[in-house]
Amino acid sequence: MRAIRPNIRSHTREHIVTIDTDSAPRVMFSGENLLLEDLPIGTRVIYPKRPMTPIANPRAAIRYALNHPESSDPLHAMLRPGMKVTVAVDDISMPLPIMRAPDIRQLVLEIVCEMLADNGVDDVHIIIALGLHRRMHDWEIKRMVGQKVWDEYWPDRLYNHDGCDPDGMIDLGHTAHGELVEMNRRVAESDLTIYVNLNFVPMNGGNKSMAVGLCGYESLKAHHTPHGIVQSNSFMDPPKSYLSHSFKRQGDLIENTLKVFHIETVLNNRAFDGPLEFLTKNEDDFTETDRLKLQAMMWTLKKLPFAARREIFMRTPAAYELIGVYAGACDPVHDRTVAKQNEQNCVPVDGPADILLFGIPYISPYNVNSKALNPLLVQVMALGYFYHMYRNQPILRDGGVLILTHPCSDKFDPVHHPSYVEFFNRVLTETTDSYTIEKKYQDELAYNPSYIEMYRRGNAYHGAHPCFMWYWGQRGREKTSRVIVVGADNATVPSIMGWETAGSIAEAVAMARGTMGRSAQITMLHHPPYMISDVM
Amino acid sequence: MKNQPKYKNSAAFYDVDGTLIKINIVHAFAFYASRHPSLFKSATNTVKTALSLPVFWAADKLSRKWFNEIFYRSYEGASEDRLVVLSEELFADVILPNIYPRARQLIEESRRAGVRQVLISGALDFTMRPLARHLGVDDVIANQLEFVDNYATGKLKKPFVAGATKADIMRAYAKQHAIDLAESWAYTDSFSDYPMLAVVGHPTACNPDLRLRSLARSYDWPVLDLDEAPERSVARRPQGLAPARRIRARSSQPE
Numbered sequence: 174m175r176a177i178r179p180n181i182r183s184h185t186r187e188h189i190v191t192i193d194t195d196s197a198p199r200v201m202f203s204g205e206n207l208l209l210e211d212l213p214i215g216t217r218v219i220y221p222k223r224p225m226t227p228i229a230n231p232r233a234a235i236r237y238a239l240n241h242p243e244s245s246d247p248l249h250a251m252l253r254p255g256m257k258v259t260v261a262v263d264d265i266s267m268p269l270p271i272m273r274a275p276d277i278r279q280l281v282l283e284i285v286c287e288m289l290a291d292n293g294v295d296d297v298h299i300i301i302a303l304g305l306h307r308r309m310h311d312w313e314i315k316r317m318v319g320q321k322v323w324d325e326y327w328p329d330r331l332y333n334h335d336g337c338d339p340d341g342m343i344d345l346g347h348t349a350h351g352e353l354v355e356m357n358r359r360v361a362e363s364d365l366t367i368y369v370n371l372n373f374v375p376m377n378g379g380n381k382s383m384a385v386g387l388c389g390y391e392s393l394k395a396h397h398t399p400h401g402i403v404q405s406n407s408f409m410d411p412p413k414s415y416l417s418h419s420f421k422r423q424g425d426l427i428e429n430t431l432k433v434f435h436i437e438t439v440l441n442n443r444a445f446d447g448p449l450e451f452l453t454k455n456e457d458d459f460t461e462t463d464r465l466k467l468q469a470m471m472w473t474l475k476k477l478p479f480a481a482r483r484e485i486f487m488r489t490p491a492a493y494e495l496i497g498v499y500a501g502a503c504d505p506v507h508d509r510t511v512a513k514q515n516e517q518n519c520v521p522v523d524g525p526a527d528i529l530l531f532g533i534p535y536i537s538p539y540n541v542n543s544k545a546l547n548p549l550l551v552q553v554m555a556l557g558y559f560y561h562m563y564r565n566q567p568i569l570r571d572g573g574v575l576i577l578t579h580p581c582s583d584k585f586d587p588v589h590h591p592s593y594v595e596f597f598n599r600v601l602t603e604t605t606d607s608y609t610i611e612k613k614y615q616d617e618l619a620y621n622p623s624y625i626e627m628y629r630r631g632n633a634y635h636g637a638h639p640c641f642m643w644y645w646g647q648r649g650r651e652k653t654s655r656v657i658v659v660g661a662d663n664a665t666v667p668s669i670m671g672w673e674t675a676g677s678i679a680e681a682v683a684m685a686r687g688t689m690g691r692s693a694q695i696t697m698l699h700h701p702p703y704m705i706s707d708v709m
Numbered sequence: 710m711k712n713q714p715k716y717k718n719s720a721a722f723y724d725v726d727g728t729l730i731k732i733n734i735v736h737a738f739a740f741y742a743s744r745h746p747s748l749f750k751s752a753t754n755t756v757k758t759a760l761s762l763p764v765f766w767a768a769d770k771l772s773r774k775w776f777n778e779i780f781y782r783s784y785e786g787a788s789e790d791r792l793v794v795l796s797e798e799l800f801a802d803v804i805l806p807n808i809y810p811r812a813r814q815l816i817e818e819s820r821r822a823g824v825r826q827v828l829i830s831g832a833l834d835f836t837m838r839p840l841a842r843h844l845g846v847d848d849v850i851a852n853q854l855e856f857v858d859n860y861a862t863g864k865l866k867k868p869f870v871a872g873a874t875k876a877d878i879m880r881a882y883a884k885q886h887a888i889d890l891a892e893s894w895a896y897t898d899s900f901s902d903y904p905m906l907a908v909v910g911h912p913t914a915c916n917p918d919l920r921l922r923s924l925a926r927s928y929d930w931p932v933l934d935l936d937e938a939p940e941r942s943v944a945r946r947p948q949g950l951a952p953a954r955r956i957r958a959r960s961s962q963p964e
Binding site: 585594595 | 716721811814815818819821822824894896911913926929931932933934937
């Protein structure tokens with residue numbers, strides 16, 4: 174590796190580095206591998222902010238939030254003996270990677286359950302609000318809720334939501350826009366629902382918690398549409414997100430019908446610490462030890478088989494810490510949550526890029542503990558999440574070129590993603606047009622009894638989930654002129670998704686400059702941890 | 710859920726032995742053999758059946774047709790009335806406790822989608838009827854013993870329901886009932902039923918043997934494990950086997 178010298182000139186802003194002649198190469202994720210890449214001179218590298226100082230006593234903060242809620246009575250004042258209470262809790266799709274034990278949801282659940290017991294509330298069920306995600310494995314639930322809650326509630330009073338259970342779902346009505354609102358029957362029949370949210374990105378939490386976490390397919394397909402995604406500019410900026418507006422309409426109907434007490438928690442972005450902390454650093458500031466660690470890690474990953482590399486990453490939990498906890502009514506709570514999120518994650522950036530470059534890591538919200546990040550999930554990470562990580566205006570200008578690094582292997586987890594396999598190999602090879610897929614294939618996959626069975630009693634994502642994943646990238650697909658993958662181990666997978674391939678970053682940049690011109694502005698997003706570009 | 714559109718002109722074809730139930734036709738025959746009115750004859754039949762197992766196994770490995778010819782010869786001389794009457798007992802004592810936990814739910818999901826439910830099995834039709842009634846399926850296609858003067862000849866009526874013939878029968882059934890096979894499902898556990906999977910648009914391997922599992926992976930067919938109770942999904946444990954066993958042991962303890 175070339176010697177790295179600190180270069181003060183290159184620090185145009187604290188979180189933005191401009192590559193110079195003597196800048197160090199940058200570390201990029203490419204699935205379960207790390208790449209060390211020299212970037213073209215003038216490339217703007219955007220880093221996440223440093224982790225905010227955590228709350229010193231999370232349990233005290235949670236209790237304070239429950240006793241001093243936003244626009245609501247304190248939780249203890251809403252409880253009376255004999256009432257029926259349901260506690261809904263987010264699934265493990267967030268945070269990424271999974272956080273170290275104790276999970277913040279465990280702390281909240283322990284305090285809430287204790288408070289319920291102190292107030293004579295015995296009829297309590299805890300439901301994992303997974304929407305149409307896969308059912309969590311029992312050992313995952315146990316890790317998330319902790320031994321105490323597990324011992325007391327599993328399996329009769331602690332279980333996964335089932336959006337396809339004809340007896341377990343009821344319709345609450347339609348919004349003014351005609352969107353059906355389905356709800357978990359137990360929740361609908363409870364005197365009080367307490368929603369425990371772990372907020373990791375601004376699009377989550379708020380009205381989405383109840384409207385999506387506890388709904389069914391008929392409800393979800395009202396907003397998970399190509400049209401809805403294209404109208405969201407971006408869905409990480411709630412006021413400008415069509416999805417958020419739809420969640421709000423459904424959420425308002427729910428809040429007007431049911432009594433819900435929201436608890437939202439915000440984490441800082443300490444994705445790596447200890448021996449891996451160097452991965453979040455500016456490479457110009459690497460010490461000799463950091464460089465040795467990086468070389469050792471890259472060498473080890475290169476020598477290990479794919480499954481072992483995945484295991485290493487999946488078994489390395491993140492050191493996220495609590496920076497905010499709010500409770501009470503839905504909207505005021507979520508406003509404070511999003512403000513805190515943005516304080517941690519928003520990075521001011523001057524103007525959009527012509528060419529945007531980032532690595533796709535090994536994980537997404539939909540492949541926690543899965544055997545692979547399948548091609549559709551690579552797509553959703555690139556054109557769905559990372560493309561949408563902006564506020565004000567897109568980080569990649571319309572018509573720009575996106576360059577990403579990932580092997581794009583033809584690997585699927587047949588237990589977690591069975592319908593993805595059919596979607597990718599049958600549907601996408603017939604058409605990549607989201608609007609056609611929505612009309613022609615979505616219901617077919619959604620109502621396939623094999624997939625319903627695998628969702629309800631196995632650990633599979635709902636049959637229609639791959640369609641939603643494809644729509645999720647629709648705006649990115651429409652707004653970019655080219656998507657170029659570096660490091661793909663095959664040409665078929667990228668070509669099915671309409672992507673081009675390049676052998677190196679240099680080649681990809683040359684291809685992109687062919688479209689955007691020699692003076693094109695190149696920006697690299699240096700994640701994980703993720704950041705949201707506040708593009709001025 | 711209420712607005713769920715129904716599949717029109719679709720059917721789901723289920724193999725039975727190993728797919729919906731844990732046992733096979735040899736278990737059924739052993740049951741009949743052990744239920745002879747004479748205690749001595751009952752014991753003799755049971756021993757004979759046990760001794761024949763290697764022959765049955767070898768015949769099945771070589772050809773399902775040979776197996777059928779050898780195996781069903783054992784029924785020669787049995788009275789039809791007796792076989793039919795005992796089939797209810799066979800169902801209650803042997804088949805019912807061995808239905809896979811999620812089999813009934815799979816059929817219910819399929820029926821809810823508006824799909825016609827059909828059992829297609831190499832077992833004998835009278836042993837399948839109580840099961841069909843229990844699962845609420847629409848039709849049963851199964852092998853039929855040939856009877857002369859109310860006594861079994863030990864031969865099966867043709868066509869034999871096995872292997873490639875299953876696919877032929879399914880095609881004929883589809884034609885007769887205006888079923889679109891491209892919009893139909895087939896569920897089986899055995900590689901020998903590959904033809905029935907090949908003729909439908911939605912093949913699904915259920916509790917598959919090694920060869921079928923490998924085939925399903927190659928063809929990207931869904932794989933269902935109906936043996937796994939829904940609330941104890943322990944298929945994927947990253948922490949090694951020891952914690953898995955501990956959790957399983959704890960969760961299986963009576964409350």
